[in-house]
């Protein structure tokens with residue numbers, strides 16, 4: 122659809138104070154003066170040139186125009202439909218929306234004081250940005266984020282360990298480190314909620330170091346019991362950590378500090394976003410140079426796809442639990458599991474079947490010669506002391 126372009130002659134009004142907020146404009150050519158009328162007086166607020174936006178404020182908060190706009194010379198404007206702006210707003214981060222609305226309110230009250238006219242209220246109920254919803258969503262997020270910072274500093278975060286079972290050898294070969302947060306007021310917060318939040322900011326970086334350090338400590342504790350055949354611990358790493366932290370360097374340091382074999386730690390790449398192949402390639406190469414193995418997590422769902430296996434040298438593939446869950450009853454899921462075990466083997470990698478909850482699933486995986494199984498049948502994630510009982 123062609124965007125509507127409008128031409129205004131010199132001194133013509135684009136909108137006037139008090140008009141309803143029909144649309145916003147992008148000024149393509151010319152100059153516009155924005156001014157407020159305070160009794161007899163006219164206060165020039167700003168002069169706009171090509172590329173500037175105008176009229177967007179009233180559209181955002183669905184309030185009448187608090188200032189007038191007049192062409193200072195012939196102008197060409199592009200009309201911006203209010204739904205176009207609102208759709209973008211709805212998709213934006215609630216904190217950013219909250220900040221925007223806060224600024225708008227402050228600006229409005231300043232204008233109100235300037236022109237001292239009839240009070241201009243933001244129409245909270247009808248507003249396109251629902252002020253109350255946004256305030257709450259933004260405040261909840263900000264609160265959660267700052268308590269996560271405190272949780273890190275005060276060690277409220279715990280790491281639980283879920284066993285990974287070697288099917289043919291019938292023994293626990295390793296564990297996956299899964300972070301837990303016991304919030305003092307809210308109780309347990311699921312990693313699904315706070316890891317996503319930590320990934321939005323760079324908080325995932327210290328969270329990652331924290332988990333890695335505890336995982337190394339755990340291996341060291343097991344080693345001190347005189348266990349010869351040490352288990353591995355798989356530590357999750359997300360895209361942001363790959364870009365912003367040096368987990369390999371950290372592991373090199375930690376393994377010498379805790380005196381543990383470096384290969385006892387594996388990394389699992391969990392992708393919530395499209396993968397950056399250069400980053401991952403570089404990461405895997407650095408891991409392999411040190412003898413550290415790398416797994417592709419949640420294979421078969423979301424962004425974890427065949428392209429990754431095609432281009433990247435993963436040592437382990439973790440097939441997502443959604444396939445395992447249905448493999449006994451559903452022939453299609455069974456076919457996918459069978460084909461994946463075969464393909465992963467042909468690539469020279471190991472496979473972990475995730476979410477194994479029943480004996481029949483485990484038996485089916487054993488028949489397919491899948492190497493590892495992980496899931497509630499083998500064991501849920503438990504705190505270090507309880508989980509270690511398996512190994513000591």
Ligand code: C2E
Nearest residue numbers: 299300312313316332357358359391476477478495496497
């Ligand atoms: P994930 O890496 O795929 O971890 C497996 C999740 O599946 C865990 O949930 C685990 O408790 C759950 N699970 C394991 N076995 C079963 C089963 O048999 N049945 C069912 N229904 N669920 C099972 P959890 O602990 O809530 O973790 C959720 C996600 O949070 C993880 O998914 C991982 O992506 C992320 N995560 C956890 N810890 C960390 C961490 O330290 N760093 C990063 N970057 N992400 C983490």
Ligand code: CA
Nearest residue numbers: 357389391418
């Ligand atoms: Ca994982």
Ligand code: CA
Nearest residue numbers: 418419439475
């Ligand atoms: Ca997984």
